[in-house]
Amino acid sequence: MMTKFSLLIKNFALTLVIGLASISLLITNASTAFAGTFLFYEGNNCTQDIIAYYDSNEVYVQDNCKETRRCENDETRSLLIKGPVEISQVGVYDDPNGDNDDDYSIIYINSLGPNEQYCVNTYEKNQDNSQVIVNYQRHNGLDGKVSLITILN
Numbered sequence: 148m149m150t151k152f153s154l155l156i157k158n159f160a161l162t163l164v165i166g167l168a169s170i171s172l173l174i175t176n177a178s179t180a181f182a183g184t185f186l187f188y189e190g191n192n193c194t195q196d197i198i199a200y201y202d203s204n205e206v207y208v209q210d211n212c213k214e215t216r217r218c219e220n221d222e223t224r225s226l227l228i229k230g231p232v233e234i235s236q237v238g239v240y241d242d243p244n245g246d247n248d249d250d251y252s253i254i255y256i257n258s259l260g261p262n263e264q265y266c267v268n269t270y271e272k273n274q275d276n277s278q279v280i281v282n283y284q285r286h287n288g289l290d291g292k293v294s295l296i297t298i299l300n
């Protein structure tokens with residue numbers, strides 16, 4: 148319970164300082180010798196091809212997969228988080244503009260150490276454990292339909 152509470156408080160604080168993201172980026176780059184990664188996989192359970200890759204040094208990501216080449220549209224079904232990663236938040240949306248009339252999932256990640264990793268096997272299942280909280284808002288399916296990826300570090 149304590150972990151979840153701290154995570155939510157920290158996440159709220161992160162959201163408040165989003166306007167300072169560029170300043171945070173400088174601090175993060177200066178203080179982090181090496182970074183963790185967010186790997187978006189084609190298959191469930193972190194299998195098949197990696198269709199998008201983000202470094203945890205990137206403080207703020209908002210990628211419309213229909214417009215950027217950094218992610219493939221309607222392809223990912225799972226996410227592998229490799230430490231070291233600070234407390235962060237990943238959003239995956241069916242709608243390229245993040246419209247909440249279609250499916251989306253918000254994944255709150257607790258910090259992971261350098262040798263730790265965690266696979267979010269599907270975006271369509273709520274989870275709440277010591278490492279992640281997954282909050283899935285169902286409409287008609289999200290795995291293999293993701294068109295927008297957001298990351299807040």
Ligand SMILES: [Ca+2]
Nearest residue numbers: 241292293294
């Ligand atoms: Ca879609």
Ligand SMILES: [Ca+2]
Nearest residue numbers: 241250287288
């Ligand atoms: Ca959908």
